[in-house]
Amino acid sequence: MDTLMHAPKTAAKNANAPLLEVSNLSTEFATYAGTLSAVDGVSLSLQPGEVFGIVGESGSGKSVTALSIMGLIKKPGRVTGGTVRFKDEANLLDKTPAEMRKIRGGQISMIFQEPMTSLNPVFRIGWQIAEVLQIHREMTRTEAWERAIHLLDRVGIASPAKRAREFPHQLSGGMRQRVMIAMAMACAPSLLFADEPTTALDVTVQAQILDLMVQLKEEDGAAVMLITHDMGVIAEMAQKVAVMYAGVVMEEATVEELFDSPLHPYTQGLLDSIPRKKSRGQSLKAIPGIVPNLLHLPTGCRFRDRCAAAHSACALADPPLQTMPNSTRKVRCWLHHPEPPK
Amino acid sequence: MRNYLLKRLAQTIPVLFGISILVFSMLHLAPGDPADLLLGPDATPEAVEDLREDMGLNRPLIVQYGAWAGRIVQGDFGRSVVLNRAVLPEVMKRFKNTLILTAGALAFAVVFGIGIGILAAKFHQTVFDSAAMLVALAGISMPTFFTGIAAILIFAMGFQVLPSSGMYPARGGDFFDLMRHLLMPAVTLGAVSAAILARITRSAMLEVIQQDFIRTARAKGVSEDKVVWIHALRNASITIVTVLGMQIGYLLGGSVITEAVFSWPGLGQMMVRAIQARDYPTVQGGVLIIAMSFVFINLAVDLIYAWLDPRIRYS
Numbered sequence: 001m002d003t004l005m006h007a008p009k010t011a012a013k014n015a016n017a018p019l020l021e022v023s024n025l026s027t028e029f030a031t032y033a034g035t036l037s038a039v040d041g042v043s044l045s046l047q048p049g050e051v052f053g054i055v056g057e058s059g060s061g062k063s064v065t066a067l068s069i070m071g072l073i074k075k076p077g078r079v080t081g082g083t084v085r086f087k088d089e090a091n092l093l094d095k096t097p098a099e100m101r102k103i104r105g106g107q108i109s110m111i112f113q114e115p116m117t118s119l120n121p122v123f124r125i126g127w128q129i130a131e132v133l134q135i136h137r138e139m140t141r142t143e144a145w146e147r148a149i150h151l152l153d154r155v156g157i158a159s160p161a162k163r164a165r166e167f168p169h170q171l172s173g174g175m176r177q178r179v180m181i182a183m184a185m186a187c188a189p190s191l192l193f194a195d196e197p198t199t200a201l202d203v204t205v206q207a208q209i210l211d212l213m214v215q216l217k218e219e220d221g222a223a224v225m226l227i228t229h230d231m232g233v234i235a236e237m238a239q240k241v242a243v244m245y246a247g248v249v250m251e252e253a254t255v256e257e258l259f260d261s262p263l264h265p266y267t268q269g270l271l272d273s274i275p276r277k278k279s280r281g282q283s284l285k286a287i288p289g290i291v292p293n294l295l296h297l298p299t300g301c302r303f304r305d306r307c308a309a310a311h312s313a314c315a316l317a318d319p320p321l322q323t324m325p326n327s328t329r330k331v332r333c334w335l336h337h338p339e340p341p342k
Numbered sequence: 343m344r345n346y347l348l349k350r351l352a353q354t355i356p357v358l359f360g361i362s363i364l365v366f367s368m369l370h371l372a373p374g375d376p377a378d379l380l381l382g383p384d385a386t387p388e389a390v391e392d393l394r395e396d397m398g399l400n401r402p403l404i405v406q407y408g409a410w411a412g413r414i415v416q417g418d419f420g421r422s423v424v425l426n427r428a429v430l431p432e433v434m435k436r437f438k439n440t441l442i443l444t445a446g447a448l449a450f451a452v453v454f455g456i457g458i459g460i461l462a463a464k465f466h467q468t469v470f471d472s473a474a475m476l477v478a479l480a481g482i483s484m485p486t487f488f489t490g491i492a493a494i495l496i497f498a499m500g501f502q503v504l505p506s507s508g509m510y511p512a513r514g515g516d517f518f519d520l521m522r523h524l525l526m527p528a529v530t531l532g533a534v535s536a537a538i539l540a541r542i543t544r545s546a547m548l549e550v551i552q553q554d555f556i557r558t559a560r561a562k563g564v565s566e567d568k569v570v571w572i573h574a575l576r577n578a579s580i581t582i583v584t585v586l587g588m589q590i591g592y593l594l595g596g597s598v599i600t601e602a603v604f605s606w607p608g609l610g611q612m613m614v615r616a617i618q619a620r621d622y623p624t625v626q627g628g629v630l631i632i633a634m635s636f637v638f639i640n641l642a643v644d645l646i647y648a649w650l651d652p653r654i655r656y657s
Contacts, residue, residue: 072560097566105563112561117554122576122651132562167652183562 018045018085019223020069020191025082027061027068036294038064038077040247043321048190051217051224053238053255055231055270059291061247062227066193070110071100087190106136109184113196115176119168125179126152126164132186151182155212174205181212188220195227210237231274235259243267246292246302249321253329263324263331265309301334313340343655346648354637361633362414365626366407372622375399379620380423414630420623424616429627433609437631439509440608442520443600444593446528451535451589456582458536459543464570466548474540481537486596490530490603497526507605527604531597535589542585546578553577580651587643591636 027039039061046052054062068079071092084092086108092100112118120128129151130144139147145164152160155178168176177197184192194213198206210233217224226237234241234255241258243251243266251264262268269287279285289306292298298305304314313334321332334340377393378385394400398409413420419429462474498506505511509523550556551574559573598610605611609628616624648655 070561072557101563101565103563104561110561112554112558114554118558120555120559120573120577121653122580123573131564135563169653180558183558 019048019050019087020044020046020225021083021085022065022069023083023085025065025068025084026080027064027073028078028080030076030078031295034295037247038294039068041082042244042247042249044242044249044252046191046223046225049217049221049223050240051226051238053226053228053234053241054244055228055234055241056244057229057291059246059294060244062244063195065244066110066195066225066227070104070108070193071095071097072104072110102136105132105189106187107189108191108193109187109189110193110195111177111180111184111197113199115173115180115200118180119176121168124165124167125171129164129179129183129186132183136187147186148182151186152179155179155182155185155216156208157182173201174209177201177205177209178212181209181216185216185220185222188222190222192217192222192224193227194224196229197226198233199228199230206233213237231270243270246294246297248302248332249330250303250333251329251331252321257327257329263329263336264333265307265335266303269306269308301332309335313342316341343648346655347645350641350644354641357637358634361630361637362411363407365630365633366410368626368629369622370403372620419627419630422616422621422624424619424621424624429623433612433624433627433631436607436609436612437628437635439606440594440597440601440610442509442524443527443531443597443606443608444590446524447530447532447535447593447597447600448590450529450532451539451593452586454532455536455539456543459540459582460547460570460575462540462544463547463551471544475544478537478540481533482541484533486530486534486599487603489533490527490600493526493530494603509607527600527606530603531593531600534596535593538589539582539585543578543582546581547574550574550577576650580647583643583646583650587640590639590643594632594635594639 022042022044025039025042026037028035028037042061042065044052044054044065054065056062064073064077067073069084069092073079079093082093086092086103089095089103092103095103119125126145126148129148130139130141133139133144133147134141137144137147149160149164152163157163157175157178163171163175168179171179181197192213197213198209201209213224214237216222224237226233228234238255240254241252242249243258243264245266251258251262251267253263258267259271262271266287269285272285273287275284287306292302292305298315300313300315300317301307301310301319304310307314311334319332319334319337319340321330322337323330324336375390375394377390377397377399381390381393398406401409417430419433421427422429422432425432458474458478462471465471494506497504504526505523506526510519547570551570556569556573559569564573597606597608598614600606601608601610602614609632613625613628615621616628
């Protein structure tokens with residue numbers, strides 16, 4: 001009752017407040033060869049209900065960013081700096097493990113790339129979904145089980161009461177990902193991390209899973225941070241996109257801006273590498289080289305070794321992520337900087 | 343699960359059949375004629391021939407096996423040549439004592455081995471982990487006769503807190519006396535198994551904790567204790583139970599030395615004496631009982647396995 005009366009006031013106050021605001025997040029991993037920065041000063045912000053895409057190659061730090069926000073970085077990894085503001089909560093990075101456990105799975109949840117290995121093989125899927133509800137909703141075992149069956153039904157699994165009693169190995173990859181989604185959406189979170197949710201699935205199943213995510217997100221009003229290397233998935237799902245490379249954000253823009261006029265040479269390279277109808281018969285374009293070793297980043301811009309537009313300024317200093325004039329889009333490139341170093 | 347149980351039960355039949363053939367052959371593969379051996383070097387050929395006829399040794403082997411197996415199935419394991427008593431009750435009396443010793447050793451190995459293994463994995467790369475693994479390595483490296491004699495020297499001779507041999511005091515005793523007598527032999531016998539279990543449990547837990555579904559559990563907000571004791575242990579237990587099954591076999595067989603060191607009146611001691619005295623019916627009976635318990639322990643382990651791992655149960 002109390003919360004109901006105060007709800008409009010809070011909502012008014014936070015009308016334009018972001019749901020999630022990440023500033024300067026840095027995560028390091030200690031290896032025998034030295035300390036590497038997997039995430040190096042990443043700043044992002046998400047509005048309620050928005051789908052925010054993070055794209056990049058393997059090892060660009062997209063998953064580590066999500067895991068850092070969730071407080072799921074394990075040794076030898078360590079979040080070394082930054083702040084994460086979520087709703088009215090204080091910095092998530094300062095919270096104790098017990099406080100984070102209350103948020104994880106309840107208000108922020110996550111689905112992973114590998115539905116084959118992300119479910120516990122020795123417990124019934126109904127039990128695995130019910131467990132979330134018992135933790136965050138303080139339901140009894142029976143209530144949680146009933147609710148789990150309902151959730152399985154909601155993610156489109158036929159004969160849910162029977163399926164709830166089955167084990168992960170009895171389900172197909174697509175069904176397991178549906179179970180993961182049911183588990184992640186069980187407590188109607190306001191933020192969902194989806195880390196390559198369709199990468200491991202058949203193409204026909206991919207579209208179904210994406211549709212399901214859109215449908216549930218609309219129903220529950222959740223914001224989604226969608227991590228993928230698939231530009232097609234981004235085009236279909238996201239409103240805003242951040243392009244990550246070697247631990248930093250290279251470019252951030254709306255989906256329309258990014259696909260119509262990519263500013264960063266790396267973004268252009270990613271878009272050029274998508275096979276298109278008109279390029280039929282030609283060999284596919286690829287960005288030359290590989291993602292640099294994070295222990296031995298080049299001086300200056302970390303993309304310059306692979307960049308077709310690299311020039312003298314690129315070796316002198318690392319460009320800052322700077323906001324373009326008269327726009328909200330951001331880019332980290334000396335080509336678009338008013339005063340590149342000489 | 344019922345089908346699996348029936349299938350596994352059916353599979354034990356050929357195994358038991360094979361064991362019976364091997365045990366039966368023991369008598370005939372051993373050097374010398376059993377009748378000769380029984381009667382000694384001074385027997386007349388007529389007496390030997392009479393005994394051969396009495397024992398049915400002149401009949402075809404297959405007929406002899408049939409008769410022998412028929413008696414075994416009815417619980418008639420023959421008579422001990424040395425004790426001149428029925429074999430089965432004697433063997434079972436001793437086997438019960440061996441089971442008490444083995445169960446004590448197993449309890450020690452399970453509680454300490456698995457417990458320490460889990461804690462070592464949970465406190466991975468801490469002083470506790472290193473110390474536990476060092477002790478475990480020492481445990482694996484020390485032979486049972488050494489641990490046993492050292493324990494007797496320290497606790498029975500030195501501090502005089504525990505009895506050095508037997509199951510009960512000479513005047514007889516109660517359950518508490520039995521436990522006092524059991525403690526040292528059980529720990530001695532179980533030490534190696536505990537050490538192996540600790541190492542296996544630790545590595546199984548560390549491997550499981552790296553899996554994706556553990557990350558899922560953490561992402562759900564599951565507490566760290568539940569992650570370790572429920573999500574991880576249930577998966578690691580599949581590996582642990584496999585090793586445990588093998589350890590039970592080792593404990594039953596390995597009890598011979600421990601029984602000798604602590605004068606524990608078990609089957610192992612009885613078998614050693616029977617072999618020395620060429621008391622074949624007793625040896626056959628003992629081997630048969632041990633082999634059969636191996637088969638049924640394996641069956642039990644497989645059933646536990648299926649209960650733990652639904653991927654086996656439903657395939």
